[in-house]
Every structure is written in structure tokens, then in C-alpha cells.
Amino acid sequence: MATPTPYHPGSRAVQDRVGVREAADHVGRAIGPGIRPVAAAFLELQPMLVLGAADEGGRMWASLLTGRPGFVRATGTHQISVVGGPAGSDPLAGVLAAGHSPVGTIALDPRTRRRMRLNGTARPTPRGLAVEADQVFSNCPKYLQHREIEGYAPDETGAVRRGERLTPDQEEFVRAADTFFIATTAPDGVDASHRGGNPGFVHVTSPTHLEWRDYPGNSMFLTLGNLEADPRAGLLFVDWRHGTTLQLSGTARTVFAAGERTVRFTVERAVESAGASPLRWSAPDYSPANPPR
Template identity: 40%
Template sequence: MRHVGEAAVQRRLGVEARMGEVMGQVVRTWMPEQHRELFCKLPTLLVGSLDAQGRPWASILHGTPGFISAPDERHLHIATRPSLDDPWQAALGTPLGLLGLEPHTRRRNRMNGSVVALDRESFTVEVDQSFGNCPKYIQARMPFAVDRGAPAAPRAEGSALSEDALQLVRYADTLFIASASRTPRAHGGAEGVDVSHRGGPPGFVHIETIEGHTVLTIPDYVGNRFFNTLGNLAVNPRAGLLFIDYHAGHLLQLTGLAQTLWEGELRAIRITVQQGWWRARALPLRWSAAEPAPQFSDPG
């Protein structure tokens, strides 16, 4: 249930044997009923994918709750498709990482699989791996639908981010990171694609400019020790990032080169941006003010 990159990171931190037992117990090839129930009531779905060049991207799909359905324990049916200008497009055999997140309850479940059916308006993903995640580091906020009007045309971002993009990153308390366990061979050569949540105090992402590139450093707080993301980066050092403007519905999607920084048990992920998209008013949703995760609450 784990690949060589995950095992290597676990070995480095002295938890390989223990996590082998844990992952064997909690990572399934089918979805438990509580996972199916969560996916089916969400208005959004986080997606990790690969573009034609094998670069990871993190995206978000949206719809009226019920647009995701689980016809059985091995499949999720998603009654929408990514917009035509999204970096990824569903195709038979496309590997995907899916994350169902309900931020106001801090529930989240993961499903990694591949596309096994599609038509003009929907696609179906078959489970390779299904597992839950704890609620740590999730900023609680309630979504609500709005009339967004017509979304603006996407704007390309280069290796040096625009001021709009930098402003969103500068105050972000949440992001999503996509990674893949190895470089794919025409989609389907990958062992798997993953998308994970990262949360922190507002401004937890450090921003630098190095040789004309925007470089983002994200602290990697202690989690479930599966090391899905770090394990992928150990064998395929590329990542995609998604930032959501929860007040205005804007999206920022980035892809770039990734490096894991180590200082004892302290870790961080450094992303050198290569390309991205700014999507103004992309989401017909807004969220309430964040209730900070307990790990970041001020005890005073």
C-alpha cells in the first residue's frame, strides 16, 4: 500500500515498521460508507492531476451537493468536468488524487484512483486507495453559494508571480498540494497522484524571489506520518499548488519544482514556481470567516 518514496521518508524518521502496519490497516481499495457519505454531500472536490508534460496540478471542482455520487464502494461518479482552460482534462486511464473536505466540520477523506468512464458532462473514478485523515490544521469555515456573475478569463502566471497572486499567498491560511509518485508514461505510467491539504496561521507560506523565480516555502507540520506528499517528492520532485480566496472566489493554480528541506524532524517543502493560472471569480461559493484550527489558536 506504500511506495518506495513513502517508505524512505518513514525510514529516515524511524517510523517505517510501525507505519507499514498502520497503513496496511487503514488504506483500503474500497470506500467505507462514511467516506461515501461525505463525498456525496459536498459542494466541492479537490483534485490532483497531471498535465500532458507530467506536471502536477491541484484543482477544485464544484457543483450542487449531490454532484458527486458513489454508486458502489469502488467508484465515485462526478457530474461535472473541468473547464476547458484547466491544466488537466479527464481521459480514460487518467490517474487522479481526490480529496473530499468539509471545512466547517474538519472532516476529510482521500481517494486515489483513475478515470474508468466519462461522457461530455461527467466522469467516473475507480478506487486504488481510500483512507481518512485527521482534522489537524484545518481552518473551519462554512461555504455558501453566491451569484458570481460571469467568471473572468484565466490569466497566465509566469515564474515570477503577479501582485494579485502574491497577495493571495501572503495572507493564505490554507493551500492544497498535488504530487505524483513517479513521472508518468502517457498517463497511466504513474503509481499514483495525490492531493493533500496544508493549513497554518495566515502568512504561513514564506515568499522569496530567487533568480527571477518566486519561491514558496511551506512548513510541513507533524501529521499522520503516511508522508504521501513527501514520499512522492522523494521520487518525483515536482508539485502543484492551489490557493483559494475564500472571500472573493478567486483561484490561484501553480506548478513547479519541489525540494524537501530537513532540519532534524523539522521539515518544509520549497516550491520554485514555473507556471500558473490566476482565475478571478472562478467559484460560485464564498466561505464564512475562519475559525482557526486548535493547533493555531492563541491560548491567551
């Protein structure tokens, strides 16, 4: 009898190409459907949650949800609840309000450099959302920048700018980023993950093209595995000081060359929301794991 695995053929293909199947099997044992008490306690301390899903047209997006600690919490060993949801102008607002949607979530805490991922199915509730968990696991603190919360601004989204390519200001926003989130999908569900590095680790090669080097990680290759199966992806960049978010939807592919991996992303839609987050974070203390540019 074959040993059960949390990986689909896309992830297996990348693991085998890189030669890390054994390491992936080892860390994959940490992936399960249950929310342990330590994970539940971690969630209740979080002021933000990133959620990835496909919109009504099938485009992938990553959205930022925020609230006072306790707005997201485990309501059982296989479910979390979220008070509130994305703003009405968010690309995922409609699909999350309409019914059951496959989603990936990541709770990342810059204060402790810890992160937890929970993938499953979301449904609307009178107070926000509930997510039934299929996969729950934590990741190491690699490439997470340390930040502290300095305050909360009024929870009022400002102007929303939509387009099909990056403006010059948005290009600079991306170039200055030390963190972004990525949502991907495959036949077995949606995943939301994190990428971090020193400012400049994301390269803007044109108003419709970005690329970044895929740094060594936990050997799971969930994101690159999903892209192997389905090129759709959504990116989320956050202005930690002022609360503006930049959401990009498009496609991505991985280039393997000279022992390195580079992900190339094509922008198809862009949504910039001024003041979308009320959280105001300190300047970063960069992760010692960040490679030089």
C-alpha cells in the same frame, strides 16, 4: 512472506529518516480500495472536490471542482462519479477529457473539519468524470480551518491570467493563505493532499520560490514520499470569500534540518482564475492545532 504495504520506497525512505515506520504501518491499515458507507454519505454532502493530475506535458496541477451537494457520489464500493469537470481554461481540462488518467482527489469539508482522500484512475463520462478507486482513506482534522457556506455566486469563471512567475498581487494572495492543496505523483499513482496553518505559514521568498514548514501529521508521508521519488508538484490556493483560484505547477524538494522539515517549491507555471468557484465561505475559525508562525 512480506506484509503488504500501501507505501512505496519514497514514503518508506522519509518514514525511516524521521523514525515513524511503526506508526505509519499502524495508520496505513486504514488505506484500502473500498468506499465504506460512511465515506459515501460524506461525499454526497460535499460542494467541492480537489483533483490532482498531470497535464498532457507531464506538469502536475491541482484543480477545484464544485457543484451542489450530490455532484460527487459513490456509484459502487470502488468508484465515484463527478457531474461536470474543470472549466475549459483549467490546465487539466484536456487530459481529463481525453481518456484514462491517474488522479488523486481530496474532499475537504470546512464546515465539519473532515477530509477524505481517494486516489485512482479517472475516465470521462457523458456527464463528467468517473474515478475508479485504488486507495481510499480519511485523515484527522489537524490544521483544517472551520468555515461555513454563506452563499453561491453565479458559476461563471472570469478573467484567466497565466504566467511563469508570481505577480505582486499573487504573492500577497499566497502570503494571506491559511490553506492550500498539493498534488504529487509517484510510480504507483497520484495523490492530492491539504496543508493548513495560520496566515503567513507559506513564505514567498521570490516570484518563483515558495516554502513552508511541514507540520507533524499522520506519519504516512505520502506527499513527501512522492516528492522523494518525483519532484513534480501542483499547488492550489483558493480565495474563500470571492472564489478566485491560483494554480501553480513546478517542482518541490524537502530540506531536513534541525529536527524540522521545510518544503521548497519552484514555480514554473501559474494560472489565476477569477471567480472560478461559485462558493462563498465565511471568515475562518483557525484550527487550534496551527502552530504560531
